[in-house]
Amino acid sequence: MPPRRAVTGRSQEPRQRFVEELRLLRAQKGDSLRQLGEALGWDWSLFGKMEGGQTLGGPEVAQALDQYYGTKDLLLTLWELAAGDPKQFRERYRRYMTLEAEAVSLWHFGVSTVHGLMQTEEYAHAVLAVGGANGDELTRQVQARIGRRELLVGEDAPPFRTILSEAVLRTSLADTEQWRKQLEGLAEAAERPNLTLHVLPYDSGPHGLVSTDVMFLRLPDGRTVAYTENAHHGELIEEIASVERLQRAYDAVRDLALSPAESRKFVMRMLEEVPCEPST
Structure with a gap:
């Protein structure tokens, strides 16, 4: 069983630390990405994207990897830290917005x-305010959200x-x-x-x-x-x-x-x- 390392070791950036751990554990196991995919029942390309930092996968994937590598809840903990990082959340949301358009x-x-x-301006204001936005930032978020409604308008x-x-x-x-x-x-x-x-x-x-x-x-x-x-x-x-x-x-x-x-x-x-x- 690979030794469990402290969460604060090596990279201090949550997503990068998660990526480092994934790469190291697979190297220690001696598996190819394809072998890992076959062992866990997921498309091997998912693990390639996770190790490349393109996606975090989901908590169920991190949990399955913990079980496979015998690392208890190490990867799940790192996944939660990476998923909760505000910078990464903004990056994922920006990509979502691009795809939505x-x-x-x-x-x-x-x-x-x-x-x-489908929100009115007043409804958007109330929802975003509850989420913690205020002042000029709240105004910008409301206007951005209202602007998105144009996506569903028009012949196309x-x-x-x-x-x-x-x-x-x-x-x-x-x-x-x-x-x-x-x-x-x-x-x-x-x-x-x-x-x-x-x-x-x-x-x-x-x-x-x-x-x-x-x-x-x-x-x-x-x-x-x-x-x-x-x-x-x-x-x-x-x-x-x-x-x-x-x-x-x-x-x-x-x-x-x-x-x-x-x-x-x-x-x-x-x-x-x-x-x-x-x-x-």
């Missing part, structure tokens, strides 16, 4: 918030499907008038030819994306990539097997969701429940 079709599941491509706009958990539609803004505008915006968007809206009711039961916001992008070269996100972390996933697992979970969720027609009725019912502001 190139996508020929998009599909999404939202567990807690409306996707940025790509098709976009979104499934929203019922929780999204019941987590209202403090300002009821602004919440009304967001619901109206969803209802109007559902009428556009390139947009499809589904609602996943509470009574649908447990499912494979119960705690995961995910966006899929079909790219011009035929590849599909996924971006998963929660309040503290986002991950761009390009490895084929991982994307396919997420896609199967998404398809199962779509089967549980209301039809587009029933979903629009659901949104209209939510609108009816929004209190009217007293006239002055």
